[in-house]
Amino acid sequence: MATIYVEAPLPTPSSIAASMASSISSRKPSEIFKAQAQLYNHMYGMLDTMCLKWCIEMNIPNIIHNHGQPISLSKLVSTLQVPSTKFGNVQRLMHYLAHIGFFEIISNQQEEAYALTVVTELLVQGTDLCLSPMVEGYLNPTISGSYNHLKKWIYEEDLTLFDVTLGSDFWKFLNQNPENNRSFNAAMASDSKMINLVLKDYGVVFDGLESVVDVGGGNGTMENLSGDNNLTYVGGDMFTSVPKADAVVLKWILHDWTDEDCIKILEKCKEAITSDEKVGKVILMEIVMNEKKDDHQITQVKMQMDVNMACVNGKERNEEEWKKLFVEAGFKDYKISPLTELLSIIEIYP
Template sequence: MGSIDLQLENVNEDAELLKAHAEVYNHLFAYADTLALRAAIDLRIADIIHSHGHPMSLSQIASKLESPSPDVTCLARVMRMLVRKKIFTVDYNNTSGEEIVPLYGLTTTSMWLLHDQDLSLAPMFLTFTHPWIISAWFEISRSIKEGGTPFEKAYGQSFWERAAEDPEFNTMFNTGMAAATKPALDAVVKGYKDGFSELKGTLIDVGGGIGRMIAKIVKAYPHIKGINLDLPHVVASAPQHPGVTHVGGDMFKEIPNADAIIFKSILHDWTDEHCLKILKNCKKAVSQSKGKVIIVDVILNPDGKGLFDDAVIGCDLWLMADCVGGKERTEEEWRKLLKEAGFTTLNVIRLPTIMSLSIIEAVPQ
C-alpha cells in the first residue's frame, strides 16, 4: 500500500505543478485577450456584423474593412480568440460546395462594443487601452522601488497635463468617460430619487466632463439648477444642455457655492491628501446646515465575488499607474476620508449597475 500511496501522491503533485504551470502561462498571454478585442473594436467588426443583420463569413467581414487588401488569415486568428472568449459566436454548419464556411455572429457582450449605440463601451475600451496608458504600467516596479507615479516616470508629466496638451486624446478620453457614464446614469437618477426630489436650488457636478450626468439629472428633476464644473479645456468641447451651465474652473482652488455637490468617479483619481483639499473646498461651498455632498463611486471589496469585483481591483491598479495616487477605497476608507474633511456619512446606497457603483451621501459635521 505504501508504494501505491506514494505513486498517488506523486501524481497529485505532478497535477498541481502542471496546473500552476498553466496558470503562469495563462497570465503570460492574458494581454492577448485585451489587445485582440481592441483590434476588433478598432476595426468595427461588431458594427459590420450588426449592420449586415445576420452572421457573416470572414471574407464578408474583410470586404467591409477600410482596407484594399485585408489579411483574412490574420483576421481568422483574432476571431478564433474572441470566439473562445465568447465575444463573438461561430457557426460551422454553413457550407459552400464541399467547403465549410464559418459564420461569425454577435453575442450580448459584443453588443456593448457597437460604436454608434447609446450605451457603447467601445470609446472607453479604446481609451483605456491607448498606448499612453498601457506603457505607464511598465514603470510600476520602478515606482514601487522609488516612489512616484508610473505615468510621470514614463512621460515626465502627469496624465492630466499630457491629456490637456493633446486635443485628439483629450476628445477621445472625454468621449470614453462619457460612454462609461452612460450605463450608470439611469441607476444614479433612480437610485437617489428621494435625495434629488428633496434637493432645492443648485447642484454642481464637479469634474462632470461634457455634462452628460448633470444634464440627465436636471432632465429628470427640472426643479434643480445644474452646473457642470470642469477644467476650461474640457468644458470648451461640451455641448449645451437645457438647464445646465458649464463653468471652467479648478476643484483644487475653488468650488462655486451650491446647495449640493456631486462627484461621479472623480475622487478615486486622487490621493487622500488631494481628496481632503477638494472636500474641504466643498465644505466652504455648501450650507453648513442644509448642504450635502453626493459621491458616486466604487466601494472596493478585496474579497468580493461579485460580477465586477475583479474589474474593480484592476481599475485600482490603473489608478495607481496612471493617476496621481488615485485608488479605489473600501467603505471604511470612504467614511474615514469624509470624517477628516469635516463630513458625516449619512447613507450608502449600492447601485445595481456597471462596476458596482455606490452613492455615498454626506453632510457637514
C-alpha cells in the same frame, strides 16, 4: 543546570535556492503543470487586450450590427477587404474572441457565422451606450505603454507612473496634449452615459434639491441625468472653491487623488452646500472595495482599477477608508447604496 544556546548560521543564497528547488520538486507533476498553465494564461493575457483593440479598429461590431444578422466568415473577410491569405488569421482571431465572450458562433450546414454578444453590443459606435471610446482611450499606446515601466516607477519616491514615463503627471500631460485630452474626455463621457442608465432609478437621491453642482464633470455628459429644469449645472475648481448649491456631485473623481487631496476637495464641497443637513449633501459615485461580499470577478476588476489608480497616486477605497475621509473632512454621516456592478452611490451629510 546550565543551558547552552547554539546560534544557528544565517541561510546563504545557495541554501535558500536549494530550499526553493526542493519545494517545487516535491510538488505533484499535475500541480506543477496546472501552475504552468495558469502562468501562461496570464502571460498571454495581453492578447485578450490586443484582440479587443483589433476588433474595434476593424470596426467589426458595427459591421455585424449593420449586417442585421450573424455574419459569415467569408462575408466578414470580404467586408474587411483583407488579403485572401489572411482568411485563416481572421478566423483564428474571431474564434478566440468568441471563446472569451465577445461573439457567439452560429453554426449551420454551410459556414459558421458570428453574432454580437451583449459585450460587443456595447462597442457599436453611434449608439447611446457605446464604450468603444473608453477602450480606445485606455489602450492608447502612449498611455498603456507606460505600464511596461512599473519596476522603474516603484523605486521613484512620490512620482506617479506617468511622471516617470511621460515627464509629467497624467492631468498635466492631458492639458499639454489636446488629442489625448479629447480621447480621455470621450472615454469619460461614454462611461457617464452608462451611469445615466441607472441614475433615473435613483430620483429619491435628488429629491428636494433645487441646485446641484457637478464637480469634475468633464464635457457635461452627466448633465442629462434627470432632464428636469430645476437642476442647474455650473463649473468650479474643486481645490480652491466650489459654487454654492444644495448638493455637490462627484462621479469617479476622488479615486484619482490621495487621501490628503480628497479631504481638501470634500472640505470645499462641504463649504459649498447651502441647504441644511436634512437636504444638503455631497453625492459620490465611486467604487467601494468589498472582497468578502463581491464575487471573484467583480473583486478582480476592482483590484485592477485600484492598481491603475495607484499609478496616478490615487486609490480605490473600502467603506472604512471612505468613512475616515468623511470624518476628517468634517461630515457627520453617510449612506452607501449599490449603483452598478462596480460603482456605489455615496451620500455624505454635513
